[in-house]
Amino acid sequence: MMRKKALLALLFITPFAIFYGQKFLLSEKNVQLNYQTVKEKALLVSNEWLNPSWGKRELxxxxxxxxxxxxxxxxxxLRCNPEYLKCRFKDTGKAWKVDFFSEKFxxxxxxxxxxSLSHNTSYPSKGLEMALVINDQRQMIFLENECRKVYLPQRRYxxxxxxxxEKWYWDNFKRFIYIDQxxxxxxxxxxxxxVTGQAVQSELKTYAPATHLSLxxxxxxxxxxGGHLLQAHIYDAAAVYPKQPNDPKPDSITAGPFPWTTKRMSEELxxxxxxxxxxxxxxxxxxxMNSQECSQFHQILYGNQAFSSWSGMSDIMNGVSEVLDNPIEPEKNVVFFDQQLSSASPYFQLGKRIHWDEQEKEERNFPELESFPEFKWPLPLGFRCMYYSWEKATP
Amino acid sequence: MKNLFALMFLLVLSSCLEKKIDLKTSISHLQNTIFTSSSIKTLIKEDLIWPEVKTPLNVKMAFFQLDQKCLWGLLTKDDLTLGLSLMKDEGECRDHLAHDALWLISLKKNSAVRLVRDQMKYIQIKSNSEKAIDFKIELPSVATTSPLAFQRFDDGLKLRGIPSVLFTTDETLQSDQFKTYASSTAEFTTTRLNVCHQMNEFCEVIHEYDCEKCDQGWIEVFDHGCPGGGSKYCAREQCGRKNQPACLLGIDWVSPDIAKNCTIEDPRVFCSPGTTMYCDSDGVAICL
Incomplete structure (x- = not known):
């Protein structure tokens, strides 16, 4: 009788075991996360990363x-800005949420x-790590930080x-160069x-240009x-307004003194x-531009679209000088567009670079600046990076 | 007791019906593999409805490389199989088709797999019979990828399903297949740097482009005047300086009669003041 009961029990349990066992084996993490749901949430996050729906008013x-x-x-x-994304997705409701791994840093x-830190090609050169949490299931994603670069068109410069x-021509045909916007x-x-365990300088304005680093x-x-310090000739290429923007091989190339014009003698400034x-x-x-006199008209706004060049490179005459790597004239390594300068200063022109001895940022480190005793020192020096890419030549 | 047996019969039957889910699960695996791949390389030359009349029997045919996995198809006398194999080391998909499959999808002989290559739109699995399986698996489409994300940093083969988003799994993060090369800050002339793209003097590729593996950027040098550009190394840009490669001046300023390879005082490159341009033993334009 006992054996019969045990057999019956076994018979009863077996189908359940097969049914649920198979289900268990099939229910791997990836399979359970619904493709469409994950895709939908990832699209939402991606859209906000690349094209924020909020502006300063909503902020x-x-x-x-x-x-x-x-x-x-x-x-x-706000584009490709982790702090914005955190704010935007702080209240997503119960069905899903975004884990920003805030405890890591x-x-x-x-x-x-x-x-460069992970030594793993699966990682983007620079990005943000996060997890989409949907019904207690997690899908890890990286968001690539691709928003803040401009492409340098292939042409003569x-x-x-x-x-x-000295007419110094060059070209970047068949080369793909990107520059920090x-x-x-x-x-x-x-x-x-x-992330690299260095000391952090506090009390800096979060989104102002970093001007406190050594070369x-x-x-x-x-x-x-994944890039290189911006080179001077590439800076000029991105900043100087081309006379014939639609012709990549113009017969002659001339340069205006400012990013917004091709003209020289008819330019008021x-x-x-x-x-x-x-x-x-x-x-x-x-x-x-931001010069000494401009503070009476507007507050400084870094990244102002009105200060962008033809290529989309921004922060040009924004009142912060910029360090360049100059292989053509190594001594001319700083674009001197400081907001302490008057608009009347001839330094407020493209190509008027000065020498920095690459040591400190005091008056004595800029041999050409002996006549600026009224300046506040050290001189803030910003910088940006450039990046190379490559594409297989089409036959 | 009769009811109990009826219940048991139903349960056994329902567990047998799960075999149908097997196929769905395999499809789901394929879907997730595509979905979580950071790179997709198409290996077919044109749109394809597979099998074709000329498809050989018992030969695995590689369709796509999904990160370090290969999606292949196999036509036998009785059925069609789609499989996914892991690439165990470097090389092409075709070198790894003999490995055991991670999973297989078995299809009836009258099924067809439609692979649309040009826009990487979808893989469609169809059958002619009434009770057909008909799955359409979306592939990341160029149309949904932002142009910048498509161009920058990648080798032209990577596509993103969703702009800027890379889906990851523990598997992709832990694999040794994804290790990077160190980018050097040393003198070019005295140090053997990690090369990430190299051509010989006949412009034959002797190291396929993989500069996305450089962990801190790469540089291009001028060497053999090849149409696809010069060789590339994982290194910091210090061109023009002493003991570094010469800077690229471009290709548009030289007469078409100029020798293709690096020549002394080559007009396609320049060095910083105080240094002189030479061609080293590998034919690379350097500054000394």
Whole structure:
């Protein structure tokens, strides 16, 4: 009787075991996460990463601390911004949420990823690590930080040599060069310093250009994100407005003195710089630059679209000088567009670079700047990186 | 007792019906493999409805490389099989088809797999019979990829299903297949750097492009004047400086009569003041 009961029990249990055993074996993590649901959520996150639906007005209502940090930076800087994404997805409801791994780097509250740190090609050169949590299942994703680079079109270019008689032409045909749209920001430097265990300089404005690094630190940062310190001739190519933008091989290449024009002699600012006594409406020019006189017209706004060049490179005459790697004239390694300068200064022209001895940033380290005793030192020096890409030649 | 046996019969039957889910699960595996791949390389030359009349029997045919996995098809006398094999080391998919499959999808002989290559739209599995399986698996489409994400940093083969998003699994993160090369800051002339793309003087590729493996960027040098550009190394850009490669001036300024390979004082490159341009023993333009 007992044996019969046991057999019956076994017979009864077996189908369940087969049924649920098979189900268990089939229910691997990947299979259970519904493809369409994950894709839908990933698209939502991707859209907000690349094209934020909120502007500063929504930030003020929903994320006051981020709004505060963004006060001196253009709204475009919300793109590919981890802090914005965290704010945007803080309340997604119960069905799903985004885990930003905030415990990994508490000083940041999110987890930036870098290929150079992981030594793993699956990682993006620079990005953000996060997990989509849907019905207690997790799908890890990386968001690539691709928003803040501009492509340098393939064409003939002119390097603005300090000797204006020297016409220094070059081209980048069959080469794919990308440039940081903005100068590198304090927040980006902070991420690098934290993930690599370096000391972090506090009390810096989060989204202002990073101006406190040494030359070797700037180069190390650019390497870390898979690039190189921007070279001077590539800066000129991205900044100088081409006379014939639609012709990649123009017969002659000339350069205007400012990013917004191809003209020289009919440009009001140029004539004003030649003769500062000449009547000049400064407010007009302040729409394109930050100089000493412009502070009365507007507050500094880094990344301002109005200060962008033809290529989309921003932060050009934004009041912060910029360090370049100059293989053509190594001594001319700083673009001197400081907001302490008057608009009348001839340094507020493309190609008017100065020498920095690459040591400290005091007056004595800039041999050409002996006549600037009224300046506040050390001089803030920003920088940006450039990146190479490659595509197989089409036959 | 009769009811009990009836219940048991139903349960046994329902567990047998799970075999149908097997196929769905395999499809789901394929879907997830595609979905979580960071790179997809198409290995077919044109759109394909497989098998074709000329498809040989008992020969595995590689369709796609999904990261380090190969998706292949096999036509036998009785049925069609789609399989996914793991690539165990470097090389092409075709070298890894003999490995055991991670999973297989067995299809009836009258099924067809439609592979649309041009826009990488989908893999469609169809059958002519009434109770046909008809699965359509979306592949990451160029149309949904932002142009910048498609161009930058990648080798032209990587596509993203969703712009800027890379799906990862523990498997992809732990594999040794994905290790990077160190980028050097040393002198080019005295150090053997990691090469990530190299051509010989006949412009034959002797190291396929894999500069995305450089962990801290790469540089291009001028060497043999090949149409696809010069060789590339994982290194920091210090061109023009002493003991470093010469900087590229471009290709548009030289007469078509110029020798293809590096020549002394080559007009396609330049060095910084105080250094002189030479061609080293590998034919690379350097500054000394």
């Amino acid at each position: 003020e209502q929903n994320c006051p601390s981020l709004f505060q940090k963004m006060s001196q930076v253009d709204e475009r800087y 508490p000083q940041l509250g999110y987890s930036p990823v870098f290929k 002119l390097y603005l040599h300090s000797d204006i008689k 903005y100068m590198v920001r304090n927040q980006e430097v902070k991420e690098w310093q934290i 070797s630190e700037m180069k190390n940062y650019c390497s870390f994100v 140029f004539l004003f710089q030649k003769n500062p006594k000449r009547p000049f409406k400064i407010e007009k020019i302040c729409a394109h």
